[in-house]
Amino acid sequence: xxxxxxxxxCGNVGHALLEMVTEKEHDLLRRFDLRLSFTGGLTRSAGGWxxxxxxxxRQVLSSGWPLGELPTGSVPFAGDGVAFAAACPAxxxxxxxxxxxxxxxxxxxxxxxxxxxGRHVVTANKGPIAHAYRDLRELAAEHGVSLRFESTVLDGxxxxxxxxxxxxVTRILGFRGPLNSTSNFVLSQMMAGASVEDGVTAxxxxxxxxxxxxxxxxxxxxxxxxxxxxxxxxxxxxRPADVKRLKLGAQAMRTAVAxxxxxxxxxxxxxxTRGADGHVExxxxxxxxPPGDAFAHLAGMETGLRxxxxxxxxxxxxxxxxxxxxxAFGVLTDLITIVxxxxxxxxxxxxxxxxxx
Amino acid sequence: xxxxxxxxxCGNVGHALLEMVTEKEHDLLRRFDLRLSFTGGLTRSAGGWxxxxxxxxRQVLSSGWPLGELPTGSVPFAGDGVAFAAACPAxxxxxxxxxxxxxxxxxxxxxxxxxxxGRHVVTANKGPIAHAYRDLRELAAEHGVSLRFESTVLDGxxxxxxxxxxxxVTRILGFRGPLNSTSNFVLSQMMAGASVEDGVTAxxxxxxxxxxxxxxxxxxxxxxxxxxxxxxxxxxxxRPADVKRLKLGAQAMRTAVAxxxxxxxxxxxxxxTRGADGHVExxxxxxxxPPGDAFAHLAGMETGLRxxxxxxxxxxxxxxxxxxxxxAFGVLTDLITIVxxxxxxxxxxxxxxxxxx
Numbered sequence: 165x166x167x168x169x170x171x172x173x174c175g176n177v178g179h180a181l182l183e184m185v186t187e188k189e190h191d192l193l194r195r196f197d198l199r200l201s202f203t204g205g206l207t208r209s210a211g212g213w214x215x216x217x218x219x220x221x222r223q224v225l226s227s228g229w230p231l232g233e234l235p236t237g238s239v240p241f242a243g244d245g246v247a248f249a250a251a252c253p254a255x256x257x258x259x260x261x262x263x264x265x266x267x268x269x270x271x272x273x274x275x276x277x278x279x280x281x282g283r284h285v286v287t288a289n290k291g292p293i294a295h296a297y298r299d300l301r302e303l304a305a306e307h308g309v310s311l312r313f314e315s316t317v318l319d320g321x322x323x324x325x326x327x328x329x330x331x332x333v334t335r336i337l338g339f340r341g342p343l344n345s346t347s348n349f350v351l352s353q354m355m356a357g358a359s360v361e362d363g364v365t366a367x368x369x370x371x372x373x374x375x376x377x378x379x380x381x382x383x384x385x386x387x388x389x390x391x392x393x394x395x396x397x398x399x400x401x402x403r404p405a406d407v408k409r410l411k412l413g414a415q416a417m418r419t420a421v422a423x424x425x426x427x428x429x430x431x432x433x434x435x436x437t438r439g440a441d442g443h444v445e446x447x448x449x450x451x452x453x454p455p456g457d458a459f460a461h462l463a464g465m466e467t468g469l470r471x472x473x474x475x476x477x478x479x480x481x482x483x484x485x486x487x488x489x490x491x492a493f494g495v496l497t498d499l500i501t502i503v504x505x506x507x508x509x510x511x512x513x514x515x516x517x518x519x520x521x
Numbered sequence: 522x523x524x525x526x527x528x529x530x531c532g533n534v535g536h537a538l539l540e541m542v543t544e545k546e547h548d549l550l551r552r553f554d555l556r557l558s559f560t561g562g563l564t565r566s567a568g569g570w571x572x573x574x575x576x577x578x579r580q581v582l583s584s585g586w587p588l589g590e591l592p593t594g595s596v597p598f599a600g601d602g603v604a605f606a607a608a609c610p611a612x613x614x615x616x617x618x619x620x621x622x623x624x625x626x627x628x629x630x631x632x633x634x635x636x637x638x639g640r641h642v643v644t645a646n647k648g649p650i651a652h653a654y655r656d657l658r659e660l661a662a663e664h665g666v667s668l669r670f671e672s673t674v675l676d677g678x679x680x681x682x683x684x685x686x687x688x689x690v691t692r693i694l695g696f697r698g699p700l701n702s703t704s705n706f707v708l709s710q711m712m713a714g715a716s717v718e719d720g721v722t723a724x725x726x727x728x729x730x731x732x733x734x735x736x737x738x739x740x741x742x743x744x745x746x747x748x749x750x751x752x753x754x755x756x757x758x759x760r761p762a763d764v765k766r767l768k769l770g771a772q773a774m775r776t777a778v779a780x781x782x783x784x785x786x787x788x789x790x791x792x793x794t795r796g797a798d799g800h801v802e803x804x805x806x807x808x809x810x811p812p813g814d815a816f817a818h819l820a821g822m823e824t825g826l827r828x829x830x831x832x833x834x835x836x837x838x839x840x841x842x843x844x845x846x847x848x849a850f851g852v853l854t855d856l857i858t859i860v861x862x863x864x865x866x867x868x869x870x871x872x873x874x875x876x877x878x
Contacts, residue, residue, distance in 0.1 A: 184832070191690040320833055322687030329686035330679030332857045333548040334850075458815045458839060468837075475541070475850040476677055477841040480825075482815060484835030493691075493832040500689045506863060 165197060167503055168218055170252035170283075171205040172245055172274055173260035174230045177288055177315075178207075180492035181258070185221035188496070198503050204241060204252035205229060208261075212241035216253045245270055249277040256502065258495060259287035265379065265388050265404060268295030279303045279311065284510075286498040288315035288491050294391040294404055310507035312498035317343065317389050318467055319486040320494025326481070327397055329506065334475040336397040338437040341469035342459050343389045344448075345486070346373045346380035347417075347432035349465060351450075354421045355430060360414045372465060381417065383409040383432065383448035390434045390446040397471075398436065400444035408447040420450045428452040429460035458482070522554060524860055525575055527561040527609035527640075529602055529631055530617035531587045534645055534672075537849035538615070542578035545853070555860050561598060561609035562586060565618075569598035573610045602627055606634040613859065615852060616644035622736065622745050622761060625652030636660045636668065641867075643855040645672035645848050651748040651761055667864035669855035670753075674700065674746050675824055676843040677851025683838070684754055686863065691832040693754040695794040698826035699816050700746045701805075702843070703730045703737035704774075704789035706822060708807075711778045712787060717771045729822060738774065740766040740789065740805035747791045747803040754828075755793065757801035765804040777807045785809040786817035815839070 171178055185192070185200050192198045201218030210230030215238035227235035234240060241248060249257050257278035261271050268291030275292045278285045280303060287293070292300055293313050304311040314324050327336065342348050346367050353363035364381075367373035379385055387407035394400040411420065412432070420430055431453055436446040453460035458480060459468055468482040483490070501507050528535055542549070542557050549555045558575030567587030572595035584592035591597060598605060606614050614635035618628050625648030632649045635642045637660060644650075649657055650670050661668040671681050684693065699705050703724050710720035721738075724730035736742055744764035751757040768777065769789070777787055788810055793803040810817035815837060816825055825839040840847070858864050 188690045195690060321836060322683060325687040326679060326683065329858075329863065330682040330854065332854055332861075333545045333552060455812075456818055456820060458818050461813055461815050461818060463813060475853075476847055477843075479678060479841065480837075480839035482837035482839070483833070484837075486834075490833055496832075497687065497689055501686075504689075506686065 165503065166199045166201055166218065167256060167499060168201050168203045168254045169499070170248065170254035170257050170278075171202060171260070172248060172257060173262070174205055174207050174210075175260065175262075176488035177491045177495070178260050180488040181495055182221040182225045184489070184492050184496055186225060189221070192500070196500055196503060198500065200499065203254045204248065205235075206241060206245060206248045212243070212248055213238035214241045214252055215239070245274045246277045249274045249283070250281045254283060256284035256286060256499065258499075259285060259289055259292070260495070261289060263289055263291050263388070265291065265294075265384055268292050272296045272300070275300055275311070276303060279307055279309055282307050282309060284309045284311070284502050286312045286495050286502070288313070288495055290316045290388045290392050293396065294388045297392075297395045298401060305509045308509055310502045310510050312501060312507055313392075314498050315491045315494030316392050318469060318481070318483050319490035320492070320497060321481055321483040321486075321490070322497075323393070323469060323481070324396060325497060325501065331473065331475070334473050336471055336473055338435070338472040339393055339397070339469060340433055340435040341467065342431040342462060343434045343467055343469070344380050344383070344386040344432050345465045345467050346377065346385070348462070348467075349373075350377070350381065351417065351421070351430050351432065352464070354417060355424070360417055378413070381413055383407075383412040386432060386434045386448040387446075390436060390448060394436045394444045394446050398438065398444050402444065402446060406446070408445070408449075410447060410449040412448065412450065416450060420452070424452055427455045429455075431459060433459075522860065523556045523558055523575065524613060524856060525558050525560040525611045526856070527605065527611035527614050528559060528617070529563050529605060529614060530619070531562055531564050531567075532617065532619075533845035534848045534852070535617050537845040538852055539578040539582045541846070541849050541853055543582060546578075549857070553857055553860060555857065557856065560611045561605065562592075563598060563602060563605045569600070569605055570595035571598045571609055572596070602631045603634045606631045606640070607638045611640060613641035613643060613856065615856075616642060616646055616649075617852070618646060620646055620648050620745070622648065622651075622741055625649050629653045629657070632657055632668070633660060636664055636666055639664050639666060641666045641668070641859050643669045643852050643859070645670070645852055647673040647745045647749050650753065651745045654749075654752045655758060662866045665866055667859045667867050669858060669864055670749075671855050672848045672851030673749050675826060675838070675840050676847035677849070677854060678838055678840040678843075678847070679854075680750070680826060680838070681753060682854060682858065688830065688832070691830050693828055693830055695792070695829040696750055696754065696826060697790055697792040698824065699788040699819060700791045700824055700826070701737050701740070701743040701789050702822045702824050703734065703742070705819070705824075706730075707734070707738065708774060708778070708787050708789065709821070711774060712781070717774055735770070738770055740764075740769040743789060743791045743805040744803075747793060747805060750826075751793045751801045751803050755795065755801050759801065759803060763803070765802070765806075767804060767806040769805065769807065773807060777809070781809055784812045786812070788816060790816075
């Protein structure tokens with residue numbers, strides 16, 4: 165079968181996805197009888213296009229878009245992201261726009277428009293899941309389509325697919341992990357003697373920190389991830405502002421590194437538990453880990469997550485060095501999950517699309 | 522739907538499975554519309570029974586079988602395991618007999634008889650997968666039934682289900698891990714100053730080592746696991762004797778502990794890679810791990826596995842303390858996977874069974 169994709173946002177992850185789809189073209193066909201075609205693309209800076217007949221990933225890549233020309237065989241699309249999500253002649257929207265952590269917009273509106281027009285959605289953007297998961301899940305079910313988001317936490321490391329397909333009848337009782345790699349990179353530098361400022365500069369030079377590092381160091385990135393995990397895995401209904409952020413930021417990091425006992429390792433850790441009243445509580449804080457904690461020994465940009473379950477006890481996942489390729493893989497996995505009919509609320513057979521077909 | 526199970530072997534894992542099915546009865550029904558019934562049981566010491574109408578797990582447990590009476594509503598079954606696997610009026614055989622690592626028998630014959638008579642098989646026994654995976658996989662496909670074996674390595678920690686459902690179009694390029702917990706328990710004791718003999722005694726007291734510890738310490742348990750992983754995840758065709766077992770056993774452990782550098786940790790490690798000629802090579806050996814290796818810090822009976830992949834880079838799983846409950850969970854997961862129709866070669870609708878219905 166063919167699955168027609170609309171690509172909304174195309175930075176490093178979008179580019180890596182186009183490359184991976186090209187590289188895995190033969191495997192997708194052989195293993196899943198699946199051809200992925202691209203019927204539209206839109207970025208804020210490069211504008212948009214649609215190609216109702218569908219282009220291969222290779223064709224999109226060879227055009228040089230979004231840095232070069234519009235792909236051959238496409239026509240310009242003039243509307244905004246919401247119009248694109250609702251009108252592109254695609255079976256699934258691949259939402260890869262940048263996160264606005266405070267509101268989750270405009271990604272929420274993109275996802276909503278696609279689901280409401282009968283399209284599956286795969287997103288690597290944490291915003292919609294952190295701010296509007298319950299609504300969007302319900303909208304997807306109403307329209308018989310799927311909403312998948314493996315790459316929102318730990319790139320493509322299986323977390324949500326792990327829970328859905330390998331941990332049935334399992335209750336997730338809690339989780340913890342060093343989920344913000346920038347903070348932990350900076351803390352590693354500081355424990356080796358660098359200042360916060362030098363650590364941040366090193367992180368920026370390594371391409372892992374934003375120009376403004378406070379989003380990472382102050383725990384907002386980790387809070388958004390905590391909320392995504394808690395809402396999906398533990399059926400909580402938290403928002404990022406509900407997460408307790410304790411002793412974070414540059415000054416707290418300096419103090420905590422100075423007070424660190426020998427052989428301990430400081431990490432910015434996310435933790436969630438279900439309280440006695442049934443409510444889920446999530447926190448982000450600086451934690452001195454003893455040498456016996458496997459998380460104490462994660463190198464550079466490695467991240468991890470430990471799930472506490474009622475069936476398997478504790479189960480820990482560690483991702484090696486992540487990046488756009490790993491994020492793109494999570495997106496590809498989600499698309500395959502939808503096509504295999506594994507995902508909930510899958511309507512078999514593609515919709516006709518807004519333009520043509 | 523109802524899935525009728527024949528339970529072949531019923532030690533700690535079988536008992537834990539009966540308890541878990543009882544405990545999760547409501548979830549199974551609500552989430553998967555699934556009722557698991559038991560239509561037969563057989564152990565070497567307690568003999569066998571069949572109950573074509575099906576008993577609940579609670580009913581089997583309350584009979585006290587296999588230590589007490591045959592369950593109420595059952596009739597004795599006089600044949601051996603092969604006859605039971607072929608004739609029990611069940612949709613799936615749950616094979617939980619003890620491993621004979623040299624040959625995989627009689628479990629291979631049990632599995633073969635069940636598949637050939639159109640029954641799904643779930644096994645926690647490494648023997649059939651280590652010695653006859655390709656044949657059995659083909660037999661299952663021929664008869665349109667499934668063969669699942671999540672619990673053969675790291676108890677119910679998702680390894681095979683992880684690969685099948687969360688890592689599509691991914692090539693496993695290699696793996697490594699401290700897979701034999703008894704050896705690693707004994708090595709921990711030795712690094713704390715105990716002799717091999719004291720370490721073994723402590724492991725036996727903790728209920729984790731056999732009366733004859735050589736199967737673990739000499740690397741045979743790890744070799745069988747390595748072969749299961751290599752044959753399934755990397756499409757190798759190895760047998761346990763093909764695994765390189767280097768510097769293992771009590772004397773090698775003494776020497777290696779004595780030569781250990783400060784801060785290093787000694788583990789018995791399994792490793793597999795694909796050589797330049799395309800063949801998979803697997804080994805078991807004592808490895809001094811540097812403090813930066815997350816596996817160096819696994820406590821007591823914790824085990825782990827690191828996969829090297831072409832899509833996600835390195836991905837590591839760590840199981841907390843395992844045991845019969847975790848193994849039973851893997852078996853239950855496999856049964857649910859079959860019922861959800863996720864597993865390959867699933868024939869929808871249960872067969873009529875050999876006796877009645």
